[in-house]
Amino acid sequence: MENFMIGLNTLLSFESIIAIIVGVIWGTVGGIIPGINATIAMALLLPFTWGMKPAVAIMMLAGVYCGGEYGGSVPAVLIGTPGTNAAAATVFDGFELHKKGKTGLALYLSLYSSVFGGLFGAICLILLSIPLASIALAFGPAEYFLLALTGLTLICSLGEDNILKGIWAGLFGMLLSFIGLDPFAGAPRLTFGLLDLSDGLEMIPLMMGLFAISEVLRQARTFNISDSYAFSERSDTRMPPLRELASYYKTHIIGSIIGVIVGVMPGAGATVAAFLSYSWFKKTSRDPDSFGKGNPIGVAAPESANNAVTGGAMVPLLALGIPGSNSTAIMLGALMIHNVVPGPMLFINNPEIPYGIFSSLFVANIVLFFVGIVCIKAAIKITSISKPALFAVIITLVFTGSYAYNGEMFDVLVAFICGLIGLGMRRIKLPHAATVLGFVLGFIMEANLRRALIISTGSYVGVFTNSKITIILTIIVVVSLLLPFLGPIKRKFTVSKAY
Amino acid sequence: MRNVKKITMLFLAVSILIAVLASIAFAADAVWPKGRLTLVWHSAAGSGGDLMMRTLAKYIETKTGATAIVENRTGASGANAWSSVAREKPDGGVLLGVSSTFIASPLQNNFPYNYTTLDPIARLFVDTICIFTSAEAPYETFADFVADAKKRPGELKMTGGTAGNVEFVAARELMKEAGVDVPIVPFEGGSEGVVAVIGGHVTIGVGEYAEIASAVQGGRLKALILFNDLPGLDVPTVADLGYKTTVEKFRGIVVTKGTPQEIKDAIFNTLKEAMEDPDFKTYYTNNYLVPAFLDADDFYKLMETQTEEVKVSLKGLE
Numbered sequence: 001m002e003n004f005m006i007g008l009n010t011l012l013s014f015e016s017i018i019a020i021i022v023g024v025i026w027g028t029v030g031g032i033i034p035g036i037n038a039t040i041a042m043a044l045l046l047p048f049t050w051g052m053k054p055a056v057a058i059m060m061l062a063g064v065y066c067g068g069e070y071g072g073s074v075p076a077v078l079i080g081t082p083g084t085n086a087a088a089a090t091v092f093d094g095f096e097l098h099k100k101g102k103t104g105l106a107l108y109l110s111l112y113s114s115v116f117g118g119l120f121g122a123i124c125l126i127l128l129s130i131p132l133a134s135i136a137l138a139f140g141p142a143e144y145f146l147l148a149l150t151g152l153t154l155i156c157s158l159g160e161d162n163i164l165k166g167i168w169a170g171l172f173g174m175l176l177s178f179i180g181l182d183p184f185a186g187a188p189r190l191t192f193g194l195l196d197l198s199d200g201l202e203m204i205p206l207m208m209g210l211f212a213i214s215e216v217l218r219q220a221r222t223f224n225i226s227d228s229y230a231f232s233e234r235s236d237t238r239m240p241p242l243r244e245l246a247s248y249y250k251t252h253i254i255g256s257i258i259g260v261i262v263g264v265m266p267g268a269g270a271t272v273a274a275f276l277s278y279s280w281f282k283k284t285s286r287d288p289d290s291f292g293k294g295n296p297i298g299v300a301a302p303e304s305a306n307n308a309v310t311g312g313a314m315v316p317l318l319a320l321g322i323p324g325s326n327s328t329a330i331m332l333g334a335l336m337i338h339n340v341v342p343g344p345m346l347f348i349n350n351p352e353i354p355y356g357i358f359s360s361l362f363v364a365n366i367v368l369f370f371v372g373i374v375c376i377k378a379a380i381k382i383t384s385i386s387k388p389a390l391f392a393v394i395i396t397l398v399f400t401g402s403y404a405y406n407g408e409m410f411d412v413l414v415a416f417i418c419g420l421i422g423l424g425m426r427r428i429k430l431p432h433a434a435t436v437l438g439f440v441l442g443f444i445m446e447a448n449l450r451r452a453l454i455i456s457t458g459s460y461v462g463v464f465t466n467s468k469i470t471i472i473l474t475i476i477v478v479v480s481l482l483l484p485f486l487g488p489i490k491r492k493f494t495v496s497k498a499y
Numbered sequence: 500m501r502n503v504k505k506i507t508m509l510f511l512a513v514s515i516l517i518a519v520l521a522s523i524a525f526a527a528d529a530v531w532p533k534g535r536l537t538l539v540w541h542s543a544a545g546s547g548g549d550l551m552m553r554t555l556a557k558y559i560e561t562k563t564g565a566t567a568i569v570e571n572r573t574g575a576s577g578a579n580a581w582s583s584v585a586r587e588k589p590d591g592g593v594l595l596g597v598s599s600t601f602i603a604s605p606l607q608n609n610f611p612y613n614y615t616t617l618d619p620i621a622r623l624f625v626d627t628i629c630i631f632t633s634a635e636a637p638y639e640t641f642a643d644f645v646a647d648a649k650k651r652p653g654e655l656k657m658t659g660g661t662a663g664n665v666e667f668v669a670a671r672e673l674m675k676e677a678g679v680d681v682p683i684v685p686f687e688g689g690s691e692g693v694v695a696v697i698g699g700h701v702t703i704g705v706g707e708y709a710e711i712a713s714a715v716q717g718g719r720l721k722a723l724i725l726f727n728d729l730p731g732l733d734v735p736t737v738a739d740l741g742y743k744t745t746v747e748k749f750r751g752i753v754v755t756k757g758t759p760q761e762i763k764d765a766i767f768n769t770l771k772e773a774m775e776d777p778d779f780k781t782y783y784t785n786n787y788l789v790p791a792f793l794d795a796d797d798f799y800k801l802m803e804t805q806t807e808e809v810k811v812s813l814k815g816l817e
Contacts, residue, residue, distance in 0.1 A: 043544035043571075047553070140700030141684070181576060181607060183661050184685050187813075188608050198576045198608040266690045320697060321713025322690045329546070329690075336550055339785045343713025406574035451684045455656055455700065 019056050020360055023063025024367045028375050030064070031071020034212070035204050035401020037084035038068025038270075039326040046330060054338040055352045059360035061331050062310075066364040068327075069270055069307050070114040070372060074379050077106040077299075079394050081212035085203050086270035086306040088436055089278040091211055093291060093298025100294050103235040103383060105244075109296055110303045111372040112245040113252055117304035118365035120256035121263065121311020125318075126358050132312065133319035136264045141451035142466035144267045146473035148445035151272065153480040154279035155434040157288060162429075169430040173438025174445075176201055183447050196410040203271075205402035205415035206439060210432040212398050213419025216391045218426055223387060237380045239373070251281060251300040259305035263312020266324035267448070270306040271440050277305035283480055292433075311361060317342060318354050531765035532565040537593045539570050541580035541600065547709065547786070551624070551750060552596045554782045558773045576604045581612040589755040591762035594620075599748045602805045603663030606813060614802040618758055621770050622751035622793035622801065624783060627708040628666045628726040629734065630657075630673075633697055634719055641724040641740060644703060648679035658692035659705035661685045665805060668812040669726060669746035670705035673737065676744050696720065707748070708732075709787040727789050747791070747805075751798055767794070 023045070030041030042064045049057035072087030077094035090110060097106035124132065139147070155170030156163050179190045180200025191197035255277045262273035281301040282291040291298050316324035321343020323329035335342050335353070346354050382390065402415040425432050449463065456462030464474050536559065538552045549571060556567035572580035577600055584595040595617065605613035630641065638644045648655045657674070660667040667683065674681045684701055686692030693711055696704040697719050704711075708729060714720045722734045726746045737744055752770060754763065773779050774792055783790060793801065 039543075046544050047569075050553075136694055137698030140695055140698055181661075183687050185662060191608075193609075195578050195582075195608070195610060196575055198578060198604075198610075199574055202574070266694050316690070316694065320694065320719055321717050322693050322710070324690060324694070326543070330544065333544070333546065333550055336786065337553070339781060341713055341716070341785070344717030344719075345713060406579065407572065408574060408579065447687070451686070454682055454684045457653065457682075 013056075015052075016056050016059050016356075016360070017363070019052070019060035020063040020364050021367055021371075023060040024067040024364050024371050027064035027067025027069075028071040028368065028371050029067075031068040031083050031087075032074045032375060032379065033071075033401065034075055034081050034083050034208055034397050035404045036068075037072065037086070037204070038065050039330065040405070041068045042327055042330045046334060049334050050337055054335055054340045054350070055356040057334045057338070058331055058353055059356055059364075061334055062357055062360045063364040063367070065310050065327050065331075066118050066307065066361065066368050067371065069118075069310055070111065070303075070368055071375070072306075073110040073114070073299075073303055074107065074375060075397075077103070077110060078379060078382050079212065079390070079397075080215045081208055081394065081398065084270075085207065085440075086274050086309075087302070088207055088211070088271065088433075088440075089274040089302035090299055092278070092433055093293070093295050096292065096294035097296065097299065098235065098383075101235045102294065103380065104237045105240050105296060106299055107237075107376045107380065108239045108373075109245055109248065110299050111369065111376065112242075113248070113255070113300045113303035114307040114372070115365050115369045116252045117256045117259055117307035118310055118368065119362065120253070120304070121260050121308035122358065122361035122365065123311070124260045124308075125311040125314050125361065129315050129319050132260065132264045132315045135261055136266065136316055136320070136324065138467070138469060139265050139267070140466070141448040141455060142463045143469045143473070144265070144448040145445055145452050145463065146470050146477065147265075147268070147276075148272075148441040148448065149477050150473050150480070151276050151279060151441050152437065152445065153477055154275065154282065155431075155437055156481065157282060158292070158431040158434040158437070165430050166434045169425065169432065169434035170438035172430075173435035173440075174442030175438075176206065176435070177439045177442030178446065184450055196408065200443075201414060201439075202402075202405055202411055203439065204405050205411040206418050207436055208398045208402060209415040209418025210422040210425075210435060212394055213415060214422025214426055214432065216394050217419060217423045219387070220391055235383050237383060248296065248300040251297050252304045254280065255301045255304035256308035259308025260312040262305070263309030264315045264324070266316055266322070267444060269313075269325055270309040272444070273309050274302035274306040275437055275440060277301045283483065307365075314357060314361075318346065318357070319344060321345075531591045531762045531769075532559070532563055532567075533590070533592065534565065535592070536565050536567040537570055538567060538596065539572055539580050539584055539593060540596045541572060541577040543573055544569075544571050547707075548596055548598055548750065550782075550786070551788075554779060555596075555770075555773060558776055558779050559769060562769065562772070562776075576608055576610075577601065578604070578608070578610050578612060581605075581610070581617070584753075584755055585612050585616050587755040589757035589759070591754060591758050591766055593755060594766065595753050596750065597753055598626075598750050599665045599805065602665065602802060603809050606806065606809055607663045614753070614799065614806070616756060617753040618756050618763065619795045619798040619802070620752045620754055620763060620766050621795060622749045622791060622798040623770065623774065624750045624788040625727050625791040626748040626750065627729045627732075627787050627789055628669065628705065628746055628748055629708045629711070629722045630670065630703055630705050630724045631696065631711050631715070631720045631722045632703045633699055634721050635699070636702065636721075638723065641735070644723060645677045645679055648674075648677075648681055652680040653682060655681050655702040656684050657681045657703045657705065658684050658686045658695055658701045660692075661687060662813055663809055665746050665748050665809065666705050666707075666726075668808055669744055671812070672744040673724075673742060676742050693720070707787075712787055729787060729789060747801065749791070749798075749801065750788070751793070763795070 030036040072084030073090045076082040076087040076090040080095040082088045094106045155166045158166040182189045258277040259273045262268045313325045317328045323332045402411040452463040540552045552569045559567045587593045695701045725736045
């Protein structure tokens with residue numbers, strides 16, 4: 001309690017509050033710009049924090065982190081391009097809601113979900129950081145493999161008319177994730193001798209190509225000069241009443257729990273959390289077919305999860321002294337430059353830092369709500385731009401975003417080629433969302449399966465029965481694979497009953 | 500009239516000649532650094548090496564008055580950073596920081612850029628490499644672990660980088676020397692592997708002491724053996740225990756090939772002075788870096804040796 005007061009004291013200083021506000025604004029704007037995610041936004045700001053007190057610097061970065069994880073959803077809804085990887089799952093239903101004219105609902109629900117997830121994550125961090133740390137420790141290679149496999153079962157349900165199409169598209173994504181250096185043999189794979197491929201494909205250009213460029217190309221192909229110039233008609237951009245936003249509390253709570261747990265694990269991250277949360281709600285929904293067609297739960301689920309990750313990700317840093325994600329690694333860097341050693345000793349040596357992180361996560365999420373409203377009000381103007389102008393804006397954003405990530409023209413080429421592939425996939429109705437999912441989870445799955453096999457000395461059975469967690473996850477996988485087949489049987493059953 | 504023209508031409512020619520000669524003469528005793536200086540590192544801001552470059556940049560700025568900027572040219576397993584510096588003008592305007600990745604990555608990927616296509620200036624540090632285990636593991640010393648591993652060949656596992664990492668190579672050599680069979684579970688990057696050791700999924704791990712220091716202080720991990728002596732740390736080194744395996748995971752500075760010797764000397768001297776600077780000293784002691792200054796020739800030889808060692812390690816996996 002006394003230590004909390006120290007944190008609060010640090011927090012209540014003028015410079016800390018300003019630092020958090022600046023951090024949240026910077027993070028949100030960065031998140032909105034495609035190609036800049038929370039980690040990059042933090043890295044860009046890092047050099048400016050070196051003149052500050054370590055506690056203030058870390059508060060500012062915490063603000064950027066929260067803002068960045070939220071910002072990505074704004075372009076996901078408005079132009080169908082996730083601003084950050086973690087917002088990819090938000091596109092499925094967010095963009096559909098926007099096309100249906102429910103723009104305001106999608107944008108404000110995503111903001112509300114993010115703030116809810118962020119606050120939930122902060123509370124978990126404060127109250128449960130020790131038990132949460134044990135979750136991180138319970139997950140070894142076998143557990144990660146099965147977690148990734150659980151997430152991958154979603155691809156079966158992403159191919160709307162055909163399960164096989166989802167699987168094909170997912171396998172293609174996994175194939176793309178194998179490009180680059182083989183993590184075990186240390187030899188290049190599928191790089192065709194290209195130096196630029198030696199690190200594998202970057203997620204950002206790949207995703208922006210598949211989502212944004214292909215969508216622009218598709219719309220441009222069917223665009224008629226006599227058509228309406230507005231991107232979507234009659235879009236309602238007003239903020240829905242808070243009561244409506246709060247009515248998704250069940251989704252928010254479960255989504256946040258998924259986010260916190262996945263956030264704690266060093267091998268996963270916000271993107272995995274968002275996909276797992278989306279997949280959970282689609283699977284357990286009474287009406288799974290409504291997902292991907294503009295179901296608000298499809299926005300609330302990933303957005304609450306990817307912001308709850310912020311709290312979870314701090315757990316390994318504070319409880320174990322090991323940064324679990326790229327974003328927390330940057331926070332570690334910010335502390336190291338001030339010669340502050342992170343880890344459990346922080347609570348004794350520099351209590352103002354961990355308690356500063358705790359309290360700043362709270363303040364940052366509250367600030368985020370207001371910053372988010374301002375950003376939405378500004379970004380929503382994009383809906384009044386004429387279609388051709390908007391296409392040009394999107395292409396410009398996507399190409400600069402791809403380039404900015406590494407400063408390589410190669411990534412622009414990747415985005416363009418992925419755009420053409422995405423267009424082809426749309427034509428034959430292969431779900432490109434499944435490709436992205438395969439890409440995100442493919443590498444986690446492969447590396448951890450191979451690690452688990454070394455540990456189990458080559459026994460596949462040993463991988464699946466490694467622990468209670470693996471057995472539970474195996475059961476979940478089997479049930480999710482059988483569900484699409486059980487569904488029609490059950491429906492037949494109920495139909496015949498009705499007769 | 501014609502003469503006047505001729506004289507003018509001659510005058511012009513002579514003055515051009517003088518200007519050219521003067522600029523060459525000035526270039527010869529060029530002062531380093533000239534204007535803006537760029538320090539390049541191959542991984543993201545906030546990473547261990549990036550912090551080193553930034554602290555160094557701060558020192559160079561206060562020392563010389565020049566503006567020193569750190570650029571993180573990430574991607575393509577380091578090739579983006581190395582190839583861009585290799586193509587720079589050789590005037591000492593760009594300093595490239597390199598670590599042992601600079602040995603492994605070009606070999607694994609068959610990059611046309613490696614230690615031979617850049618000019619070494621000096622090695623600054625060695626990262627302390629150690630073998631660690633969970634605090635709850637039943638081993639007090641490295642000998643305890645070896646005894647257990649001998650009883651159960653192939654059953655205990657070790658994490659540590661990937662096949663090309665120098666610590667991976669060293670750990671495998673040490674296990675061979677100790678006469679035990681401990682399969683390696685490769686993990687990319689530090690944190691995931693360390694958490695797997697704390698969680699007991701893997702028995703021991705090999706890595707930089709800096710990465711596990713706070714977990715050791717927090718009572719989660721214990722270091723069993725060090726590859727490099729770190730003053731003030733009560734853990735035996737490989738030499739103490741009579742093993743011959745050594746590894747020096749280096750951090751150093753290289754520049755574009757063909758940089759004039761005078762400029763290289765100026766950079767060398769600045770780096771050497773930096774090692775004595777109190778601020779820089781605080782930085783490297785706090786980050787568990789062992790100061791290990793080596794001049795260009797010895798640094799080059801070290802990179803040559805490590806290249807051969809990693810080559811053998813990569814072949815061994817095929």
